[in-house]
Amino acid sequence: MPSNCANCGVGFSVEPEETEWLAANGKDGPSLCPRCRAFKTGLQDESITCTVCGRVFIFPRELRLFSRMFSWPRPRRCLGGCKRQGPPLTEVESHMADFLRRMRTARRTAGLSRFALQNVASSSLTQRPPALRSEDSGGAPQLGGSLAQALKEFQEKKRRRQ
Structure with missing residues (x-):
């Protein structure tokens, strides 16, 4: 039960x-x-x-x-x-x-x-917060957003560094 x-x-x-x-x-x-x-x-x-x-x-x-x-x-x-x-x-x-x-x-x-x-x-x-984008606030990332989007951005930054 x-x-x-x-x-x-x-x-x-x-x-x-x-x-x-x-x-x-x-x-x-x-x-x-x-x-x-x-x-x-x-x-x-x-x-x-x-x-x-x-x-x-x-x-x-x-x-x-x-x-x-x-x-x-x-x-x-x-x-x-x-x-x-x-x-x-x-x-x-x-x-x-x-x-x-x-x-x-x-x-x-x-x-x-x-x-x-x-x-x-x-x-x-509640309303979902906007996606995590650094360009929306002049380079500073906003809180909230999706984990998938954050992971995608992290992977892009990592590729650029290599």
Whole structure:
């Protein structure tokens, strides 16, 4: 069931495994997104060195929250699977990787929908500022304008310098 975080306003949905855990432990559904709940409990991202490939990977705070909730052990291998072929993921490791994939997808979707809503609201309620042009104000660039136009001007200036 999707809802919005009471702290940051980001849309989030409660995972089915979490719903089962909440029901089994007699707790209410969360009003905060996993990221805000992790911040509230003081969890931080953790850097871990993979035992298979030797690369450092990040164990995100949200996943640490769920690991603590479900009593999962701290991962020792890359969560998405190592670049090198190692032994297959254990059941818990594949569960963590699946959780991480779902959280990232939900975060991207929430971010894109919030971005789209902000753009629709800003374009329908206010006038868009004029494009960023340095010639309009005697050489001084104006505030506002499109990012694409600013990037285009930057690239043109860079080409002229070469």
